Amino acid sequence: MNSTHRLSVRRVACSAVLLAVMLGLPAAGAGQQGKQTKGSLVLKDHGSFFIGGQTKALSPTSDITINQMYVQYDIPEGVGRHLPVVMVHGCCLSSKTWETTPDGRMGWSEYFVRQHRPVYLADQSGRARSGFDAAVFNEVRGGKVPPGSLPNTLWADHQFAWRVFRFGPSFGTAWPDTQFPVAFVDELYKQMIPDLNATLPMPNPTWANMAALGVKLGGAILMGHSESSAFPARAALTDPAGVKGIVQLETGCLADLTPDQYATLAKIPILIVVGDHFDTPQPAAACQTYMSKITAAGGDITFDNLPGLGIHGNSHMFMQDRNNVQIADLILAWIDGHVEGGHKK
Numbered sequence: 001m002n003s004t005h006r007l008s009v010r011r012v013a014c015s016a017v018l019l020a021v022m023l024g025l026p027a028a029g030a031g032q033q034g035k036q037t038k039g040s041l042v043l044k045d046h047g048s049f050f051i052g053g054q055t056k057a058l059s060p061t062s063d064i065t066i067n068q069m070y071v072q073y074d075i076p077e078g079v080g081r082h083l084p085v086v087m088v089h090g091c092c093l094s095s096k097t098w099e100t101t102p103d104g105r106m107g108w109s110e111y112f113v114r115q116h117r118p119v120y121l122a123d124q125s126g127r128a129r130s131g132f133d134a135a136v137f138n139e140v141r142g143g144k145v146p147p148g149s150l151p152n153t154l155w156a157d158h159q160f161a162w163r164v165f166r167f168g169p170s171f172g173t174a175w176p177d178t179q180f181p182v183a184f185v186d187e188l189y190k191q192m193i194p195d196l197n198a199t200l201p202m203p204n205p206t207w208a209n210m211a212a213l214g215v216k217l218g219g220a221i222l223m224g225h226s227e228s229s230a231f232p233a234r235a236a237l238t239d240p241a242g243v244k245g246i247v248q249l250e251t252g253c254l255a256d257l258t259p260d261q262y263a264t265l266a267k268i269p270i271l272i273v274v275g276d277h278f279d280t281p282q283p284a285a286a287c288q289t290y291m292s293k294i295t296a297a298g299g300d301i302t303f304d305n306l307p308g309l310g311i312h313g314n315s316h317m318f319m320q321d322r323n324n325v326q327i328a329d330l331i332l333a334w335i336d337g338h339v340e341g342g343h344k345k
């Protein structure tokens with residue numbers, strides 16, 4: 001690796017808190033493998049709202065709102081101690097990604113709150129509870145436009161998920177060291193829903209909605225996963241005012257930006273995290289370019305390849321893997337050191 005690529009190889013020792021969580025597993029027959037023992041969760045506030053969206057006139061007397069983004073939040077007691085964390089899901093999924101794991105353990109949304117972080121879960125525009133422009137479907141049904149005008153509805157089948165989420169070398173066969181709870185993979189399949197991204201204009205309104213959310217919150221750490229892994233960076237390039245940190249999970253490296261765009265991202269600390277069982281060495285070429293250019297612009301960028309840190313078997317869905325708390329602690333340690341305790345705030 002070229003020395004200009006500021007790759008942080010950080011080995012995080014298990015703290016007493018982490019050990020307590022990891023040992024908080026149920027006795028045999030408890031019904032849900034690996035469910036953590038946990039005390040009461042005290043919140044200062046819980047709620048939801050929409051952000052963004054555009055008004056579209058269907059006729060002189062009929063208007064609708066489209067492309068708005070649904071956001072659900074949990075704010076712990078002691079708010080103000082840490083920056084809010086915004087979590088955005090990947091392809092064919094929703095913000096359920098961050099909630100209770102398929103085998104019933106604590107998800108990242110709750111765990112981050114228990115670590116005193118305000119958490120905001122967003123459904124991408126065109127997905128789940130967020131808005132999209134459905135006019136074309138009615139226009140086709142009404143014969144106003146041809147059937148070929150219908151946008152594609154993307155969905156992912158079980159075989160796609162097994163392969164792309166790297167659960168094992170072939171469908172139904174898991175890697176021997178897999179961290180994903182494959183006995184409960186059917187619960188993951190239930191989380192996979194139709195994706196109406198093809199109805200969205202470009203640039204994707206989720207980028208502007210994430211940027212607007214960061215401003216609304218007075219500054220936030222934006223976290224994207226898979227399809228949305230580059231969205232925090234895209235949001236910062238839309239409006240960096242509310243973006244205080246960027247977390248890109250698998251992987252979101254933008255290698256085709258202008259010098260001015262790299263300079264904008266260089267003002268924001270960036271963490272990239274990838275799991276195990278990739279077919280090609282990590283970081284990929286695009287990430288090497290991305291890191292080199294941001295580093296050259298004076299940026300603070302960290303690439304955490306989990307196997308390189310001695311953490312093996314993690315899937316594409318490491319927020320749901322059996323060691324999800326370990327990975328969450330790695331990210332929280334980076335936030336504490338690079339965003340809240342670093343030189344760029």
